[in-house]
Amino acid sequence: MSQIKLFDHMISVGITAKNALSAFDTSAYSTIFCLVDENTEKHCLPVFKENFKGEFQIICIASGEENKTFETCTEIWRQLLSNGANRESLLINLGGGVICDTGGFVAGNFKRGISFVNIPTTLLAMVDAAIGGKTGVNVDSLKNQIGSFEFPEAVYVMPEFLNTLTEQELKQGYAEILKHALIADFDLWQSLKSENVDFATDENLLAKSIRIKTSIVEEDPEEKEKRKLLNFGHTIGHAIESWSQNNSEAALSHGEAVSIGIIAESFLSYRKSNISFDELKEICDTVYLYFNPVYLAEDKLGEIIELMQYDKKNKNDEINFTLLKNIGIGIIDQTASKELILESLEFYKTFPDRNYIAQK
Ligand SMILES: NC(=O)c1ccc[n+]([C@@H]2O[C@H](COP(=O)([O-])OP(=O)(O)OC[C@H]3O[C@@H](n4cnc5c(N)ncnc54)[C@H](O)[C@@H]3O)[C@@H](O)[C@H]2O)c1
Ligand SMILES: [Zn+2]
Structure with a gap:
C-alpha cells in the first residue's frame, strides 16, 4: 500500500x-x-x-x-x-x-x-x-x-x-528515476541494476522514486537550495538537448540527453574524487541497460559547452553542477572547468564500446 x-x-x-x-x-x-x-x-x-x-x-x-x-x-x-x-x-x-x-x-x-x-x-x-x-x-x-x-x-x-x-516515452521517465536513485537512494539504485525492471508491475519502485522528489520538494518548495539536487545530469543534459534540437536530424529527447548528462556528470564526480572508478563504471553499465549510446561528433563538443554558459543556474562565469558525493548522495553547488567538462564528454564518447578511460 x-x-x-x-x-x-x-x-x-x-x-x-x-x-x-x-x-x-x-x-x-x-x-x-x-x-x-x-x-x-x-x-x-x-x-x-x-x-x-x-x-x-x-x-x-x-x-x-x-x-x-x-x-x-x-x-x-x-x-x-x-x-x-x-x-x-x-x-x-x-x-x-x-x-x-x-x-x-x-x-x-x-x-x-x-x-x-x-x-x-x-x-x-x-x-x-x-x-x-x-x-x-x-x-x-x-x-x-x-x-x-x-x-x-x-x-x-x-x-x-x-x-x-512506447519505449521512447518510457525512456523520458527512466532518466529521472536513475537520477533520483543516484542523488538520494542507494537501495533504489540497487534495484535498478537488475535486467528485469518493469515499472508497470512494480509500484514499489515508482513509490520510492516519487518519495525522493517529494522529500526534496518538501524541504525546498520554491527551488531555492535543496531542489537543486534534482539538476543532477541536467546541466550537461540540457545543453546536449538544445544542441541536438538545432543541429541533428534526429533530435534527442530530454530523457536521452539527460542519460548522457548523468554519465558525463558522474565522470565529473569521479574526477573530483567523490566516486571511485568502479562506481563510475557501474553507473555507465546501469544507464546502458535503459539507453542506447549516442554518437557525439568530436568537432561539436565545444558548441555543447558554449551552450552550458547560458544556463540560468550559473554564477560568476562558473558552470554550476549538482554532482555525486557517493552513489545515493548528491551534492549541490559544485563547479567544473571547461577543460574538465570537455573531458567528461570525451569520456562519454568511449561509452559505446565501453572501453572506459581509467586515468585520473
Ligand atoms: N512540472 C514539472 O515539475 C515537470 C517536471 C518534468 C517535466 N515536466 C514537463 O513534462 C512534459 C513532458 O512530459 P511527458 O514526457 O509526459 O510528455 P507528454 O505529456 O507530451 O506525453 C508524451 C506522449 O505520450 C502520450 N501519452 C500520455 N500517456 C499515454 C499513455 N498512457 N498511453 C499512450 N500514450 C500516452 C501523450 O499524448 C504524448 O503524445 C514537458 O513539457 C516537461 O517540461 C514538468
Ligand atoms: Zn529532466
Missing part, C-alpha cells in the same frame, strides 16, 4: 490509487472537468471511467509539447466558461507532463484558482511532472517561461497506464 504525503495532499500509488479514486468524494464540487489529449482520451480515459464514479465533462486538447502554450490555456479557459465552470469546479488532469503542467496552470489561474487533481499517465509524469507543484507553459521555443507553483488536491498514480506507452 503506497501513500505519500506532500504538504497537505496525498499521492497514492497502484491499488491504493485505484481505491482512493473509486472513493473520491465529488460532493464538494459544482462541476467536474477532465482534461485529456487525443492519446490519453483513447488509452487512459476508459480506465479512468471504470474507476471514477462521478459525472464529468471532457476537455480534449491536441497532444505534444508544441501545444503546451498560453493559447491552449485560453482555449481550455473558454471551454470551462462556456460549460458552466465556477470557483467550486474541479479539473482532473489525465495525461503526461504536458497535460499536468498545462492543466495545473489553467486551474491555478481560473477565477483566481480552482481545485485540481493529477492523474499522470506517462512514467515521466508519474515520478516527476505531476509531483512538486511546478506548472506552466512554453513561449515559442522557450520552455516553461510562464508558470506558477500550484499544488493539486491529490495525485493518483496508476502504473497500468504505462502499458500503452
Whole structure:
C-alpha cells in the first residue's frame, strides 16, 4: 500500500490509487472537468471511467509539447466558461507532463484558482511532472517561461497506464528515476541494476522514486537550495538537448540527453574524487541497460559547452553542477572547468564500446 504525503495532499500509488479514486468524494464540487489529449482520451480515459464514479465533462486538447502554450490555456479557459465552470469546479488532469503542467496552470489561474487533481499517465509524469507543484507553459521555443507553483488536491498514480506507452516515452521517465536513485537512494539504485525492471508491475519502485522528489520538494518548495539536487545530469543534459534540437536530424529527447548528462556528470564526480572508478563504471553499465549510446561528433563538443554558459543556474562565469558525493548522495553547488567538462564528454564518447578511460 503506497501513500505519500506532500504538504497537505496525498499521492497514492497502484491499488491504493485505484481505491482512493473509486472513493473520491465529488460532493464538494459544482462541476467536474477532465482534461485529456487525443492519446490519453483513447488509452487512459476508459480506465479512468471504470474507476471514477462521478459525472464529468471532457476537455480534449491536441497532444505534444508544441501545444503546451498560453493559447491552449485560453482555449481550455473558454471551454470551462462556456460549460458552466465556477470557483467550486474541479479539473482532473489525465495525461503526461504536458497535460499536468498545462492543466495545473489553467486551474491555478481560473477565477483566481480552482481545485485540481493529477492523474499522470506517462512514467515521466508519474515520478516527476505531476509531483512538486511546478506548472506552466512554453513561449515559442522557450520552455516553461510562464508558470506558477500550484499544488493539486491529490495525485493518483496508476502504473497500468504505462502499458500503452512506447519505449521512447518510457525512456523520458527512466532518466529521472536513475537520477533520483543516484542523488538520494542507494537501495533504489540497487534495484535498478537488475535486467528485469518493469515499472508497470512494480509500484514499489515508482513509490520510492516519487518519495525522493517529494522529500526534496518538501524541504525546498520554491527551488531555492535543496531542489537543486534534482539538476543532477541536467546541466550537461540540457545543453546536449538544445544542441541536438538545432543541429541533428534526429533530435534527442530530454530523457536521452539527460542519460548522457548523468554519465558525463558522474565522470565529473569521479574526477573530483567523490566516486571511485568502479562506481563510475557501474553507473555507465546501469544507464546502458535503459539507453542506447549516442554518437557525439568530436568537432561539436565545444558548441555543447558554449551552450552550458547560458544556463540560468550559473554564477560568476562558473558552470554550476549538482554532482555525486557517493552513489545515493548528491551534492549541490559544485563547479567544473571547461577543460574538465570537455573531458567528461570525451569520456562519454568511449561509452559505446565501453572501453572506459581509467586515468585520473
Ligand atoms: N512540472 C514539472 O515539475 C515537470 C517536471 C518534468 C517535466 N515536466 C514537463 O513534462 C512534459 C513532458 O512530459 P511527458 O514526457 O509526459 O510528455 P507528454 O505529456 O507530451 O506525453 C508524451 C506522449 O505520450 C502520450 N501519452 C500520455 N500517456 C499515454 C499513455 N498512457 N498511453 C499512450 N500514450 C500516452 C501523450 O499524448 C504524448 O503524445 C514537458 O513539457 C516537461 O517540461 C514538468
Ligand atoms: Zn529532466
